[in-house]
Structures are given as structure tokens and as C-alpha cells.
Amino acid sequence: MKEDDVINLFRDLIPSDAQDVKLSIGDDGSVVEIDQEMELVTVLDTMTVGTHYLPSASSNSIGHRIFAVNLSDIAAMGAKPKWAHLSLSLPKLDKLWLEGFIEGFKPLLSEHGLSLIGGDTIRGPEMISLSIQGVVKKDRYVTRVNANNGDLIYVTGHLGSAAFGLHLLKSDRDKPEQFIHDFNFPTPRVNEGIFLSDFASSMIDVSDGFEVDLLKLTKGSHLGFEVNIDQLPIKKEMFDCIGFNQSISMALSGGDDYELCFTIPSKMKNTFERKWHERFKTKISMVGMIVESSNNYKYNDQNYTVEHENFEHF
């Protein structure tokens, strides 16, 4: 069984007919009505050593990442984060480790007005679950499934940097340091997500890899994509280090970027881009378009076949 099969099994076996549930299992988060004006968005993500981070990872980075990953899910829903609950399973309770862990996520709490208000600590295998609750104005949450034919596909920041950073870490290299930082301390695009709830027809965060995540969005919307390889935002230093093909492969399938991928109706392009740049310094790139069916890549207006390079995984 794959993870998708598990989700389908839950959907099949469990009836979900509660009227206050607006969005259930299968998106970045769930949405329920809490009153006439607001909806509650909840996300939950779990990380474990060996699968989501290396055994050598500092508790500082682990603390930052579990919050950043969940904040990124909240961002992808267009919601404002409010409250967090943490489940911490550790083989031993070490004060220095815990202090580093807390210092790792503390700046994210103050930056985003998030309160950690509950949780659970047990002795067990090293594993961390976090749930964040956020709020969004009624019917203003953004899902994966409402892209329309002709919408423009955008992505924030750069792609592939975190995957390259992880690759460096696994090769016991510590340079170029910026990519290792991109993996260890990703920036959740929280304010950008809230802003995008006024513009985006659909949105997802790039966690599993740009191609896989964009496919979830286009499949959810029953449409396809056309992506221009030459418009993918890839840091020049990455091209310099590992060349064109490996850079493209990492950008498309690397994962761990925690950037936002979203679609904008083409007629809103100019207004959207102007308002974005008035508000944010965060880079955005228009990388393609939602099309009727099929998923394909172009390079300098020619069809392009992506050669997936294999990178050793955990």
C-alpha cells in the first residue's frame, strides 16, 4: 500500500457527513466552520529521524523544521496561524537538546503570532508531531482543486535548493553553506499565503517535490500543466555546482522547498504581480500554465523530456 491508498481506505471506511466540515482528509489541511464569519484550518505533520532529517541534525534545525513544515501547510491554505500543539517522542529527555529544539522554533512563534499551547511528551522512538490551527475568513481558504484551464502557474522563492543542501549533508560536505541552510531552516511563506487567498484559484506547498506537488494540484483540478523549464527559479550557484540536468532534476523532484505553488487567473496577472511586489520582497516566478489535459515541459518553446537523475535517498 502507498500513502494515497491509506487516504482512500480512510475515506471509504469512514463516513464524513458532518455539515460543519468544509474540507476533510486529502488537502494540506482541514477546514471547519466555527461561526458565521470565520473558519478553522488545522494541519498536522510528523517528522522522524532517518526519514525527514539526518541522524546528525541539530535539535535547533529539527525544532525549526517541524514548525516551518506545518506553517507552510497553513500558508498553502491561505490561513493565519494561531495555536500549536506538539507531540514529542524521545528516547531520552536531554535538557540541552530540548533547549536547542525550543530555540529553533521560538522565532517562528513571535514572527507569526503563533502560540504553543499544548501537547504531549513520551519516551519512545525519536518522532515529532505538530498540529497548527489557523483561521481564515468564511469561504476564503484556498484548496488544491480549483485551478482553471488557462490559469498561470507561479512558485515563490527557489526550487531544488533544499534538496541540494540535503545532498551536500549526506555527502558530508559543508559548502556551499546557503543550500545546507535552505534545507535546515526553510522559510514558511505565511504572510504570502494569507495575501494569496485574495488572488490564487488553487495552491499547494512544495514539500514532496515541485513536479509531484503540482501533479496533486492539476489532478485535483482535473486538468494538466505546461511548465517552462527555463522559467524554473533555480539558484545560479546550483547550476555552477552540479550542472543543468541535475539542477533541473533537483528543482522538479527534490522536495523540502516549502515554497508555495499557486495558480492565478491570467486576467489578474498584472494586478496580482504589481500588488505582490508592493507588498513583498519574496521572489515569485511564473513557470507555466494550466492546460486542458496532459502534463508537459517546454524548454525554449520546444518540448522537453525531463531526465530524472537518481539521488541516493535516506
Added chain:
Amino acid sequence: MKEDDVINLFRDLIPSDAQDVKLSIGDDGSVVEIDQEMELVTVLDTMTVGTHYLPSASSNSIGHRIFAVNLSDIAAMGAKPKWAHLSLSLPKLDKLWLEGFIEGFKPLLSEHGLSLIGGDTIRGPEMISLSIQGVVKKDRYVTRVNANNGDLIYVTGHLGSAAFGLHLLKSDRDKPEQFIHDFNFPTPRVNEGIFLSDFASSMIDVSDGFEVDLLKLTKGSHLGFEVNIDQLPIKKEMFDCIGFNQSISMALSGGDDYELCFTIPSKMKNTFERKWHERFKTKISMVGMIVESSNNYKYNDQNYTVEHENFEHF
């Protein structure tokens, strides 16, 4: 470090000054304001094989218990459960195991109007986290810290039965079956908890053991307890099987009962008991009283020293 030290470290290092947070880290759940009339209660509990259940446990029992344990926390807050999010970490995804797991908790969803609306599945060590959100009318949640001197101490159901069931399981015995069932399929006192929000001055659920949990309540309220050993609700069959001393020890320190322990102002005793019995068949026992300080046990009005029997733990 102990679990309490971890909670204190979090409290010390993380400022919590958000005005909408009514109750933060340290009780059975957290409480936040969501509008003028309602508050949102959130609980989060994690279980792992070897610590919270035996390697031989059926997925049916595991599925029931993770929901029952969290529903019990919701009950102890006096809240009505609404929505659940599940994080499932498993070394392999096995359809039969998952079907049993889902069938284990499905009856609890329909019984309590709870919707499972999100979560996360990863491959990793066997570990299950569940978060349940519930609602309670403004300022009507029940905490551990508001017991008053002279309040009567009550407990629902029976004590020690689950601990005895676990003891039987660890001894490879399958009788008396009722105790094994009490461990594998505890009954969360959800409707009772909601009812008690109109009467109880303080409440906690019995998860770690009656004595430990009652101590959390009296310490939180800066008071003490006087408990009458002869009033502890212990099943006759347990006395028959393991005798008086071991039964008392299991009732006081066994854990996993998921009964509610709560305090009632003495002047409300008659009204409370009458209304309880009009509404519920669930057994309640008045086992003692909140006192100014010190914690002590009586047996037939004599002071009684509890001899803690050692039962082999995981």
C-alpha cells in the same frame, strides 16, 4: 529530566501572552476563545508500542484506545468532541492491520458525533498521535485547578480494572476476560464530562493512576485529599482474584482506567447525585473529600498507609 521538567522548560522558555488563550500547556487540554459564545478545546495524545500497548495488541484495540484516550481528555475538560486529526507512523502499510485499526475507532466516531477530517501517514517506528478538537460554552470548561476545601471527590466506573487486565495480558493469561476488555477497550466518559461541566469544580481523567492524577488535581488547586479506601470502586472479581492489598494498589496506581475524577461542592451533593442518576446508568462513587493540606487515606475511619505493590511494567 522528567516529563514535568519538560513542561516547565517549555513554559519558561516560551512566552504565552496571547489574549485569546484561556488555558495553555499543563492541563488535559488547551482552551482558546473562538467567538463570543464558544471556546475551542484541543487535546493531543500519542501512543507507541511497548510503552502504551503490548506488541501483541490487535490493531482493533489500538484504534479504539487512541481515540478513547483522547476522548477521555476532551471529557475531562467538559467539552463536546467535534473533529479529529490522526498522525500514523507505521513501519509498513498493511491493509488488514489498517482495516482493523479503523474498525476499532469507527463506533466512537458515530457514538460521539466526532469527524476524522485530516492527518498524516508516514513510514517510521510504530507510533500514533491523535488530536481532537471540541467545543464548550464560554467559560464553562473544567480544569484541574479549581477544587475548593470541603469539595467531595467522586470517580466514575471502577478503578484498577484496566491495570489488572494489562497484568493478565503480560502474564499470558486470557481470563477473567472482562479485565482484559477493560484495558483493550476503555469507555471514554464523554457525555458524563459534558454533564459535569454544570456541576464539577475541578476534573481530571484517570490515565496515569488514580493517586497520581488526584495529586495533580489537589496540587493544581493548592489543597490536599482525604480518600476512603473502603469507598474505592473496585470490582468484586478483582478482590477474588488478587486479594485486598494488590487490588487497592492497582486501583490507586494502576492507570489506564480513563474514568473521570472530579470534585463537587458538598452543598450540591444531593442535587448532583439525583440528576446524575436520572441521566446516566454509569456508576459514580464518592471516595473522599478535598482538605486544607496533606494527602491521606482512611480505612473504616482509621488512618491507612498504602503499601504499593510492585507490578512489573513494560
